Amino acid sequence: MSARIVVLASGVGRLFEALLDSGLESSVVGLVTDKPGARAVEVAESRGIPVRKIPLDDFGSRDLWQSEMLRQVKELTPDLIVAAGFMRILSPIFVNAFPGQIVNVHPSLLPLFPGAHAVRDAMEAGAAVTGCTIHFIDEGVDTGEIIAQEQVEVIPGESEDELKERIRKVEFILLPQVVERLLIERFGKGFQ
Numbered sequence: 425m426s427a428r429i430v431v432l433a434s435g436v437g438r439l440f441e442a443l444l445d446s447g448l449e450s451s452v453v454g455l456v457t458d459k460p461g462a463r464a465v466e467v468a469e470s471r472g473i474p475v476r477k478i479p480l481d482d483f484g485s486r487d488l489w490q491s492e493m494l495r496q497v498k499e500l501t502p503d504l505i506v507a508a509g510f511m512r513i514l515s516p517i518f519v520n521a522f523p524g525q526i527v528n529v530h531p532s533l534l535p536l537f538p539g540a541h542a543v544r545d546a547m548e549a550g551a552a553v554t555g556c557t558i559h560f561i562d563e564g565v566d567t568g569e570i571i572a573q574e575q576v577e578v579i580p581g582e583s584e585d586e587l588k589e590r591i592r593k594v595e596f597i598l599l600p601q602v603v604e605r606l607l608i609e610r611f612g613k614g615f616q
Contacts, residue, residue, distance in 0.1 A: 427451040427607040430502040432510035437464030438592065439508035439529060439599060444471060446600030451607070454500045456493065458512055476500075480512070490515040497522075504607060507561060508599070511540075516563045526561040527606070529599055531591045533557060533573050538566035543588050551578055554587070556595045558602045572602045 429452045455468040460477040468475045476496045483489040507528040532542035534557040546554040555575040562568035574594045
């Protein structure tokens with residue numbers, strides 16, 4: 425039986441593409457997005473991957489939106505859920521429905537610099553080294569169990585965008601490696 429990966433994405437979809445290009449494409453059974461116009465949708469559609477569009481604005485409350493997210497992701501019966509640039513916090517109900525199955529990529533060496541502005545925060549703190557972390561999502565913000573980390577040196581005088589891009593290049597390599605390892609080790613699933 426092949427592994428089943430569901431990807432959550434809100435944006436450009438470069439991490440999503442890195443997963444697909446790594447050889448995991450046959451295991452990706454769906455993309456779920458809160459942004460119907462995101463480039464990640466185009467990436468999925470161009471490769472024949474089903475897309476579930478669930479914009480927050482279509483619901484009267486965050487709770488209703490989260491319930492619909494949960495329902496639709498459950499329908500896809502994932503072994504692993506990969507948040508690849510998904511810019512929404514998942515509710516405890518959603519997270520607890522998939523214990524140890526939701527992976528996130530964060531652009532810092534957690535527990536340092538959690539939150540939405542990790543690269544800026546690292547630079548403002550004068551960090552000589554930052555990096556990226558692959559971790560399980562739990563009920564906190566960037567507090568879940570760390571799976572893997574890679575360091576990236578902060579080059580004096582570089583811009584925030586330059587550092588972000590260098591971190592992304594590391595993420596594009598590390599995320600597919602971690603996902604493949606998890607599917608084999610934790611879920612005993614192979615690939616088509």
